[in-house]
Every structure is written in C-alpha cells, then in structure tokens.
Amino acid sequence: MQEAVASPLVGWANFYVIIGSAAAALTGLMFVVVTLVAGLRRRRSSETLGAFATPNVVHFCTVLLISVTLSAPWHVLWNAGLILGLCGLGGVAYVVIIIRRTRRQDSYEPVMEDWLWHVVIPCISYMTLIVAAVLLSSHAVPVLFCIGASAILLLFVGIHNAWDTLTYIAIEQYPVEQKGQD
Template sequence: MTEPSPLSAWESFYLLIGTAAAALTGLQFVVIAFIGQEQAEDAVGLREETLAAFGTPTVVHFGSALLLSALLSAPWPSLEAAGLTVALTGVAGLAYAAIVVARTRRQRGYQPVLEDWIWHAILPVIAYLMAAVAGLFTVRHHPDAGMFSLAAGTLLLLFIGIHNAWDTASYVAVRRTRERQPQPTPAESDAPAA
C-alpha cells in the first residue's frame, strides 16, 4: 500500500485559493477596462508605463496564485516533480518581480511611496522566494514545512493582489472625485474668507 501524497491534504485549500484568484483576476480586468474607458472619456489618458508597473503585476500575482493552486492540485506522480515545477514558478516570479521594480522606477505617472514599495516590490519577492525555496528544498526533505511555506507564499500572493487592486481602485476614485470638483475662479480664490 502506497503512502498518500502530502498534496492530497491541501486540495480544499488550493481549490479555495485558486477560485478566489481566478475570480479576482476577472474583476481586475473589469476595473482596468472601466478606468481606461472613464479616463479616455475625460481625455486624461491611461499611461501604459504606469499600468505596466502597478496594474499588470496585480494580475500576474493573481495568476501566479491560480497557477500554484493548479499545480498543487494536479495528480503528480512524485512530490519531487511537483516541487521542481513549483520552484520554477517561484524563480520565474522572482525574475518578474525584478522587471516590476525596474518598470516602477522608470515610470513617471505616479511617485511611489514606502507602502507601494512594500506591496509592489518587497512582498512579491518574499512570496516568490518562499515558493522557489519550498519547491527546491523543503518539499523533498521536509514535506510538512514545505507545504506550509508554499501555502503561505500562495496566500501572500493573493493578499498582495487584493491590496494592490484596492489601492489602485481607491486611488483612481479619489483622483476622479478631485478632478470633477469645481475649481474656484481666480476672483473666488483671491476673495478673503468670510
């Protein structure tokens, strides 16, 4: 009788994470399309470089959570094969995180603050690093620790996506509200307060 794979105990977890990541990815597409339409109507124009630095990574993080969930739900013939595939996903994520940092530094549409660097640069590196390390080392040598590390990294990617999607939506909403408020005329702005 063969011993059950440690992956089978995680099926419900990855089903939940994968479903959430897929749904939120679709919602992010709708939000970006809506923002683009509104900005085109307002003649503001959505800067591609800013979208590449802040919008696209959010979809990639949701997609990575979905991919990891799918990989860890697959009927792998061995834990080593699953670990190698997850490690490659983590390494690809690290490479992408480096590209995002470069895009963020290059774009001129928005000046990132500390919170942006944490959520758009530091935390994604941590999440992808967790996947790479867990896939390479701990899944094979310490399956329980490896599975919890992968779960934490995957969940972190989901939370990064949620935070960044909300941050983008709220930033645009506040900005649109400010742009639509009537601006005082020069005579009104020079008038003394009553």
C-alpha cells in the same frame, strides 16, 4: 497486499480549490475593472499600467498556477517542486521588471508603502516559493505550509494593490466637486 502511501498533498485539496478559485475570479475581475476605468481615466503611460495593474494579474495567475500544480496527482513531489521552483524564479525576475517599470513611469511618485507592497512582499513570497520547491521532496509537511503562505501572501498583495490603485484613481483623479452654499 501493500497499502499505498497517501500523498501529503491530499490534505491540501480544499485549500487550493479555494485560493485557486479566488485567484481566477480576481483575475477576471481585474479585466473588468481595467476596462471600465480605461474609459474614465486620463491618458496614462503603459509603464504606469505595467507597474501598478499588470503585476496584480500576474500574482493572481501565479496563485492559480500554484493551486493547479499542487492539485495534480503527482506520483513524486519533485515534479511539483520543479514547476514551483520555476514559478518562483519567474516571479523574482518579474519583480525586477516591476522595479524597472515603476522607476520609468512618470504618472505617480511611489511612496514607501508602494515599494513594500509592489516589490518587497512579492519578492519575499517568490523567494519563499523557490526555497520551498527545493525542499518539497525532503520536508513535505512543513514546506507545504510555506507554499500555502506564499500563495496566500500573493493573493493578499494582489487584492491590496488593486484596491490601492482603484482608490487612488477614485479619490485623486476624480475628486468630488465642492458645491457652494446658496
């Protein structure tokens, strides 16, 4: 009787359950936070929201999609690679949209750190995903580490950018009033 060869994805199941769950929870949390902040903030353009808040949800959803894709019981890895490659291509295209929205909005002047975390790091992560998708069938073990790193990087980018945006709103938009001495 011939024994079935175990998929290299089996060892990654817990990893993708953890980061997929985190991404889903953080996506939901973003909806709650944006809803709460919407009533407190000054009127801002949709370009500002599209440049600095929406990408976080997209990155979290990408991590969720990667997790779901690599948790599926694939018989051959090229199927998963196809989905991951399309996901990476979509991510690179979305980074171009982020650049356009960031340049068009006029509510905030981005600094180098903003360009790094909103454009450069996500673009590297999505490009890594494209290359990994192409190589998944032929070099599964090392490529799965690259895909995992890409997913974690997108998760951290979303967390960093969400925190950065919320602290900016809390500190710059609503400064603490100084009380005079009596």
